[in-house]
Amino acid sequence: MSADLGSWTPRPSPGLDPLEGDTVRVEPVTDERHFEALWESFAQAEDGLWRYLGYGPFADRGAFLAMARRVYLGPDIRFHVVVPKASGRAEGVAALMRTDAANGVTEIGHICLGPGLAKSRAATEAFFLLMRRVFGELGYRRYEWKCDSENEPSRRAADRLGFRFEGVFRQHMVVKGRNRDTAWFSIIDTEWPALERAFEAWLAPDNFDAAGRQRRRLAELR
Template sequence: MFAVPLPWDFQPLASDRIRLDLLRDDDLDDLYAMQSDPDVCRYLLYEARTREQVTEVLARDRAATRLAERGDFVQPAIRDVDGRFLGTMYFELHSIDDRTAEIGWILPPASRGRGYAGEAAALLLELAFGELGLHRVFAELDPRNGASVRVCERLGMRHEGHFIEHMWLKGEWTDTGHYAILEREWCARPVSPRR
């Protein structure tokens, strides 16, 4: 059986327009502005956070730098070429034996509509299916989040399921959309989603 080359210690990833690197203490103001915005949090699993909560989350996520076993994650910052904070990515190992991971993204309103989420996700998918040797990467999202659905589609992710009233969240039953892409599908893509 093919073994995933773990552990993997986070190393910055870059394209022409963006860079993924670890969160830093000086990201607190930007992270707080994003995670305290009710519109940003509308389709996330948590309510808008207080500054104290974001401080705790930043400490936790800043320390997540290694992928070694199931449940390990990294949550790097997306930055432009000048180092300006544009949002965050999420990448979690779900199964070592099945070589599967989950991917996600959060961007504040000022960073949306410019292709940053897709470009950042492409960097992580290239890592996943290249250096890490994974077989499958999936994303779960609220289907009402049209922008995230479009990112999945542009990445070539397949819509695998729509779970109706899948969870009770924020005072209502909400659906969950499931998208995924396989290594062979990623490698067969004719065009990269990078700009």
């Protein structure tokens, strides 16, 4: 049965306050001060980092910076840099995009993590902090994750983080001269409380041994 939304009001748009975790800081992009660090991080990755994004790879620093100014500072998308506290430098980005405040829906996209951040505890905490902002702080109803249907790492990440697969939109986009079928995933507000508890248990210090290895997987705690 549908929930009664008679008292529903439009939600605030994502703001500019940074998000602080134990291992990471997630900071909205408002200027260029992190772009050099991002270039240094991304330059250490293989060209496959850009395979499923609509831009890249880049021949040089100048080409990357031109893209960053155009895309990361573009209108209607709130990009965030991911800054692991271990390095103190930006090593990745993720955006809140296609935000529909009237209906309480937004999407995480443009995810690009440097090799030092990918598959790390800090990356998982960054995803959690953004999720908590969307549901806990802003009160949104739906949080989406979309990716190329052939992007298996992204699909696995969505599943691990608690997004539910909803289907594939065939020939949804043209990306770099080819058809892209898009896999859609989502989390809704009624699922958030259990997910929040699972993330908090996974991120707890006692879930990691002295070498930083997880004792229990996030999927087990969900």
